[in-house]
Amino acid sequence: MIEVHARLKRKHFELDASLQLTQRVNAIYGPSGSGKSTLLSIIAGITQPDSGRIMINGECLFDSELQINIPIHGRKIGLVFQDGRLFPHLTVEHNLSYALNFTPVQKQQFQLKQIVELLEIGQLLNQRPHQLSGGEKQRVSLGRALLSSPRLLMLDEPLASLDERLKGQILPFLKRVADEVEIPMIYISHSMEEILKITDNIIDIQLGKIIN
Structure with missing residues (x-):
């Protein structure tokens, strides 16, 4: 279970959110x-709230x-952003294998071959990011996040920078990860149509407050 209580006040924005997933x-x-x-950034440890508590599976x-x-690297959270950040x-x-460096072999949840097959990126292994399409970059970014165990x-917003054609190409892979990978997952988007293809467990946030 994921439990988040967070308050953050800035000059032009205030977040006051409590949720249990x-x-x-x-x-x-x-x-x-x-x-x-902002809520994602707080959970990941990128932004520190003014007050609150974050628990994941009983660990504070x-x-x-x-x-x-707990600092970012100690939280063991895999992040995928809209720009890939490869x-x-x-x-x-090497982008993929880089993620394996931070987890002892005996604690690694996945092997490189598993992720390559899951996301169908074997043909991309020798390419560099500038040679990839937007959808391919996101598949690699997703793979790297998973390999961090x-x-x-x-x-x-992993699809926000993609056109409709590329969104259609990567959505099946996101759905496959949601269905097959036994890791808790939070998917953030402003598109309800996109979200409903991934899950129907939806938290609505408006003006820094949880609506439902």
């Missing part, structure tokens, strides 16, 4: 500026009262 695949829905990405990652704040100087294979996978 008991399903394996969840989505956070809302328009641009509603606080979706952040508690303002107890002064607990290392431009590395091949696809995360306790939680979070995807922040």
